[in-house]
Amino acid sequence: MTVNATGGRRRPPTIHDVxxxxxxxxxxxxxVLNGGHYVSPAAQEAVNAAIRRTGYVVNRHARSLITGRSDxxxxxxxxxxxxxxxxxxxxxxxxxxxxxxxxxDIPLLLMLAGTEDERRRITRYITAGHVDGVxxxxxxxxxxxxxxxxxxxxxxxxxxxxxxxxxxxxxxxxDDRDGARDMVRHLLSLGRRRVGTVTGPLDTPGGVERxxxxxxxxxxxxxxxxxxxxxxxxxxxxxxEAGAERLLAQASDIDAxxxxxxxxxxxxxxALQRAGRRVPQDVAVGGFDDSPAAVASSPELTxxxxxxxxxxxxxxxxxxAQIGGEDPAAVILPTELVKREST
Amino acid sequence: MTVNATGGRRRPPTIHDVxxxxxxxxxxxxxVLNGGHYVSPAAQEAVNAAIRRTGYVVNRHARSLITGRSDxxxxxxxxxxxxxxxxxxxxxxxxxxxxxxxxxDIPLLLMLAGTEDERRRITRYITAGHVDGVxxxxxxxxxxxxxxxxxxxxxxxxxxxxxxxxxxxxxxxxDDRDGARDMVRHLLSLGRRRVGTVTGPLDTPGGVERxxxxxxxxxxxxxxxxxxxxxxxxxxxxxxEAGAERLLAQASDIDAxxxxxxxxxxxxxxALQRAGRRVPQDVAVGGFDDSPAAVASSPELTxxxxxxxxxxxxxxxxxxAQIGGEDPAAVILPTELVKREST
DNA sequence: TTCTCTACTGTGAACGCTCACAGAAGCATG
DNA sequence: CATGCTTCTGTGAGCGTTCACAGTAGAGAA
Numbered sequence: 001m002t003v004n005a006t007g008g009r010r011r012p013p014t015i016h017d018v019x020x021x022x023x024x025x026x027x028x029x030x031x032v033l034n035g036g037h038y039v040s041p042a043a044q045e046a047v048n049a050a051i052r053r054t055g056y057v058v059n060r061h062a063r064s065l066i067t068g069r070s071d072x073x074x075x076x077x078x079x080x081x082x083x084x085x086x087x088x089x090x091x092x093x094x095x096x097x098x099x100x101x102x103x104x105d106i107p108l109l110l111m112l113a114g115t116e117d118e119r120r121r122i123t124r125y126i127t128a129g130h131v132d133g134v135x136x137x138x139x140x141x142x143x144x145x146x147x148x149x150x151x152x153x154x155x156x157x158x159x160x161x162x163x164x165x166x167x168x169x170x171x172x173x174x175d176d177r178d179g180a181r182d183m184v185r186h187l188l189s190l191g192r193r194r195v196g197t198v199t200g201p202l203d204t205p206g207g208v209e210r211x212x213x214x215x216x217x218x219x220x221x222x223x224x225x226x227x228x229x230x231x232x233x234x235x236x237x238x239x240x241e242a243g244a245e246r247l248l249a250q251a252s253d254i255d256a257x258x259x260x261x262x263x264x265x266x267x268x269x270x271a272l273q274r275a276g277r278r279v280p281q282d283v284a285v286g287g288f289d290d291s292p293a294a295v296a297s298s299p300e301l302t303x304x305x306x307x308x309x310x311x312x313x314x315x316x317x318x319x320x321a322q323i324g325g326e327d328p329a330a331v332i333l334p335t336e337l338v339k340r341e342s343t
Numbered sequence: 344m345t346v347n348a349t350g351g352r353r354r355p356p357t358i359h360d361v362x363x364x365x366x367x368x369x370x371x372x373x374x375v376l377n378g379g380h381y382v383s384p385a386a387q388e389a390v391n392a393a394i395r396r397t398g399y400v401v402n403r404h405a406r407s408l409i410t411g412r413s414d415x416x417x418x419x420x421x422x423x424x425x426x427x428x429x430x431x432x433x434x435x436x437x438x439x440x441x442x443x444x445x446x447x448d449i450p451l452l453l454m455l456a457g458t459e460d461e462r463r464r465i466t467r468y469i470t471a472g473h474v475d476g477v478x479x480x481x482x483x484x485x486x487x488x489x490x491x492x493x494x495x496x497x498x499x500x501x502x503x504x505x506x507x508x509x510x511x512x513x514x515x516x517x518d519d520r521d522g523a524r525d526m527v528r529h530l531l532s533l534g535r536r537r538v539g540t541v542t543g544p545l546d547t548p549g550g551v552e553r554x555x556x557x558x559x560x561x562x563x564x565x566x567x568x569x570x571x572x573x574x575x576x577x578x579x580x581x582x583x584e585a586g587a588e589r590l591l592a593q594a595s596d597i598d599a600x601x602x603x604x605x606x607x608x609x610x611x612x613x614a615l616q617r618a619g620r621r622v623p624q625d626v627a628v629g630g631f632d633d634s635p636a637a638v639a640s641s642p643e644l645t646x647x648x649x650x651x652x653x654x655x656x657x658x659x660x661x662x663x664a665q666i667g668g669e670d671p672a673a674v675i676l677p678t679e680l681v682k683r684e685s686t
Numbered sequence: 687t688t689c690t691c692t693a694c695t696g697t698g699a700a701c702g703c704t705c706a707c708a709g710a711a712g713c714a715t716g
Numbered sequence: 717c718a719t720g721c722t723t724c725t726g727t728g729a730g731c732g733t734t735c736a737c738a739g740t741a742g743a744g745a746a
Contacts, residue, residue, distance in 0.1 A: 025696045057471035062732035064404040066701045109450050112441050128400035368726045405702035409731045
């Protein structure tokens, strides 16, 4: 790439420079830039050569000004707590989305809106058209941002099924309920009969669905529901630890625990160890997520793998389709049981 | 905020609408928008009211087109491996930078450039002026992107001292060497005399500096350098585990290990446990970073806290200053020894 | 031939904003 | 009363692109 082939000036080359260099008009260059329809092969080639020679890069601001599109996507995190940011799943999701968008040459804007103040600011920013669509990562129900954006007609895809949201909004989620079913069936297949659970927050879809799967399978197995076997946490390690302690106190004959996240499962392992219960001999422990925490703990966790790479790809695909005018869509992806040492 | 107070049209209000609503000219509105100099209090007030009534939000594309600035900052990760993305420090840094920028109402663009292809594309994108500056997060030396951006005159701040970079580039770093010194002194103060170390990659500043600190303190203490006590890893858990095994094989009388990252320290703990060594009774283990891994492992890790919140704040501060015309600057921030159970 | 159709090309007018400039008004100074 | 200065305001131009439209050339049909 020859720098400043068009002369010694400082300013980056414009579409005019390319047109002059190629001996065609602005219009033709613009057409080449936007798919090359109605452009003769000769002109096409001349323009491409000129672009290469001048080092031309399209000015996205000028383009956006007229098209009204921004050619960028927002990745919005409205979680009030910072917890989700520490969640290893977040990493995978963020990276996956960034890469999936990079394949379309679309930059991703990271937006954090933890406080109500920030949420208001970000909402204004988004509805002003500064991004073409939003990947929404927020687990809690009644998220006002989602509703506001939806009302403003901003293309939106949520990660996980948004609960308590009045109307149609696209989402991509793992099949939480089915994953939970798989895990509990696995625990029962090992001969366990006193299977407890530490649920996620019950205002999140994951929390609700995983608990539902657990109850379904126990019911199918003819085991009657015992509320002493059910405690809930908030996906944090500490809450897992506390949950396990409560379980041991309420039902000391417990022989397995289905934990709704790997991070909480780590806490459960710690609590069991402190109580002198061996894992998996005395108590089998199953996690959820297959996060790095699953192999970082000892014993390594049997867990349910969430297909994060597929989730991020699908989120991007659905969002772009929606920006292109398609209707909202829901995508549910299958999970997978990963057997390790803890069961 | 009244929606569409200026009429029933769909399109968002422009500066013209605000001007009409306030009974002033575009110029006056623009001046209010940009600091309010040379604007009478009455006009100021009228414009602000009109903005509120119309729900006006500035069109950044139009503004950027003329100012040449983009009012956005890039967060660039050029690590070829995905390891850094899994590093908990990354989270903290990314969040810190996003928030520090949000305070200035500047959006952050996340850019991943793992392959040479992507690096080329991103470099073009950046040098075309689509961001005003870059926060560079990359540990390895000889990073071609940093050099290219610097040559192109793009304001740039690196996280950690870039090694092998020809000329001046701003950076913000924790005082790695001093942190290492603190930790090794701490280990010696416990009466340990056979102190091994698992270093980071020696083509990273952290790897080099932490090893240097280790050697300095041992030398000061009159202990002679024993190369069997030094192995190197790549900051991953697995490499910590492998490193500890090598240490035990080479120097089985080891009574302490200074590990250059918490993640590796987790691996070291696992290897020691498997070898039947008690921590801290038989072998004291010191980590580095004070990442979530430090409290997630058992025993909880004594470690060196990196001031990530301050690092991200400083990176943003230095970058904005540089965009504002100031010269590059280097900022070194102190670390802190955090004592827990592993020593 | 003349007409229509298709493939291609060039041109003027926006998009919404900032910037430079011209000018008005108010006030003090000579 | 003219002059200069400061503070404030409006206006025209232009940033780099796309879009709609007009127009040209060539091929095929009537």
